Amino acid sequence: ETGVTQTPRHLVMGMTNKKSLKCEQHLGHNAMYWYKQSAKKPLELMFVYSLEERVENNSVPSRFSPECPNSSHLFLHLHTLQPEDSALYLCASSPSYRLSGELFFGEGSRLTVL
Amino acid sequence: QKEVEQNSGPLSVPEGAIASLNCTYSDRGSQSFFWYRQYSGKSPELIMFIYSNGDKEDGRFTAQLNKASQYVSLLIRDSQPSDSATYLCAVNKAAGNKLTFGGGTRVLVKP
Numbered sequence: 576e577t578g579v580t581q582t583p584r585h586l587v588m589g590m591t592n593k594k595s596l597k598c599e600q601h602l603g604h605n606a607m608y609w610y611k612q613s614a615k616k617p618l619e620l621m622f623v624y625s626l627e628e629r630v631e632n633n634s635v636p637s638r639f640s641p642e643c644p645n646s647s648h649l650f651l652h653l654h655t656l657q658p659e660d661s662a663l664y665l666c667a668s669s670p671s672y673r674l675s676g677e678l679f680f681g682e683g684s685r686l687t688v689l
Numbered sequence: 690q691k692e693v694e695q696n697s698g699p700l701s702v703p704e705g706a707i708a709s710l711n712c713t714y715s716d717r718g719s720q721s722f723f724w725y726r727q728y729s730g731k732s733p734e735l736i737m738f739i740y741s742n743g744d745k746e747d748g749r750f751t752a753q754l755n756k757a758s759q760y761v762s763l764l765i766r767d768s769q770p771s772d773s774a775t776y777l778c779a780v781n782k783a784a785g786n787k788l789t790f791g792g793g794t795r796v797l798v799k800p
Contacts, residue, residue, distance in 0.1 A: 617693070618733070618777065618790040631787060665732055676723045676781045676788050680732035 577601055581666050581681035588656065589689050596651040596684045598666030604679070606672040607649040609641060612663040612683070624649060625672035656688045690715050693780050693791035700796045708765040710794045712778030715759070722754055722761045725777040727793065733777055737763065768798045 579600045588594050600607060609621040623631035624643040638660075640652040649666055663685050667678040694713045702708040712722075721740050725733035739745045739752040739761065751764040761780075765772055775793040 615792075617792045618779075620787055623787075633787070675786070676721050676738060676779060677735060678725075678733070678788070680734070683732050 579666055579668055579679050579681035581664075581684050583684060584682065585685045585687075587687045587689065588653070590656060590658070592656075593652070593654040595653065596664055596666075596686075598649040598651075598681055600647055600649075600666075600668040600679070600681075602668055602670075602679060604668035604670050605646055606669045606675060607643060607646070608667040608669070608675075608678065609649065609651050610665040610667060610680075612665055614662075618665070622651075623672065623675070630672060653686070656686075658688050661686055661688045691791075692716065692789045693778055695776075695778050695791035695794045697792055698795040698797075700794055702765075702768045702796065702798050704768060704770060704798055704800050706768055708768045708772065708796055708798070710763045710765075710776050710778075710796070711760060712762065712780075712791055713760045714778075714780045714789075716780070716782060717756075717759065718782050719756075719759075719780045721781040722752070723779040723781070723788070724750075724752060724761075724763045725779060725790075727775045727777060729774070765796070768796075770798050770800055772796060773798045 606625045611619045622641040642650040663683045665683045666681040724737040727733040737752045739754045745752045749766045753762045777793045778791040
């Protein structure tokens with residue numbers, strides 16, 4: 576596999592469910608990101624990990640919980656979400672945190688919260 | 690005032706013409722500037738970045754930066770139907786800082 580892969584591609588969950596999004600990068604990059612893309616709104620940065628340490632938590636509600644077990648894998652754990660959390664969640668990586676503008680995105684996980 | 694502003698479009702361009710996209714930003718401390726292309730139903734893809742005032746050319750794409758006026762633009766020469774997409778402008782204050790995206794400009798290239 577190459578690039579940045581995300582699973583699942585589509586997810587439907589109720590407000591009381593717990594689910595996780597997974598991201599894996601095969602580019603040898605040292606920084607990984609979660610972005611949220613909602614209709615009619617710009618891409619929003621949620622979390623940044625550099626060398627497995629969280630360096631940004633962009634005022635994201637605690638119902639979103641990231642995990643970065645190593646520099647190739649990133650998870651976003653979801654629990655008690657709200658319908659307004661329905662969006663496309665994009666994982667990205669960059670060669671380093673210093674090059675945070677040069678992002679390689681995965682295909683995204685489309686989340687629908689009922 | 691939005692941190693990064695783009696006209697949402699759609700910008701309709703005849704095939705073979707030049708598409709001109711503009712982006713303005715509010716933070717004078719911004720240091721690096723990026724253009725991403727996003728096809729419908731796909732994820733964004735980096736196509737250009739520029740760090741210094743002036744022009745930077747890559748194939749049919751030219752990025753132009755004017756820090757004094759706080760704008761960055763993207764020109765697409767000889768536009769093709771395959772250039773039809775949403776183009777996202779993104780701005781970084783300094784290396785490692787948060788990348789802030791604009792809302793994107795939708796471009797339609799008509800044969």
